[in-house]
Amino acid sequence: MSLEAIRDIIAGALRDMNLNPPSLLTPELGFNKDLGVDSLGRAELIARLERAFRIEVSDGDYQHLTTVGETENYIQRRLSAADA
Numbered sequence: 001m002s003l004e005a006i007r008d009i010i011a012g013a014l015r016d017m018n019l020n021p022p023s024l025l026t027p028e029l030g031f032n033k034d035l036g037v038d039s040l041g042r043a044e045l046i047a048r049l050e051r052a053f054r055i056e057v058s059d060g061d062y063q064h065l066t067t068v069g070e071t072e073n074y075i076q077r078r079l080s081a082a083d084a
Contacts, residue, residue: 001079006053006072007025007072009052009053010068010072011025013048013049013052014045017041017045017048019036019041021035026068026069027067027068027069027072028068029068030066031045031066031067031068031071032066042066043062046065049071049075053075053078053079055075055079061074
């Protein structure tokens with residue numbers, strides 16, 4: 001799956017949470033700093049993405065998923081590993 005497709009799903013999850021992501025999500029955007037997602041919101045976002053992509057994010061990995069880019073790269077790696 002392409003990073004653009006993953007980013008679209010991340011944007012959809014943010015919209016489903018009644019957040020208004022910018023029309024152009026870029027990899028460097030931080031969930032908290034730039035998008036206003038607090039710690040509880042980030043936990044909800046990651047849970048939504050786990051369901052959407054049928055993956056499980058460990059607590060250790062969760063701590064590193066603070067930007068759009070980190071999250072989309074992580075998801076892409078996990079999906080590629082599942083296909084291997």
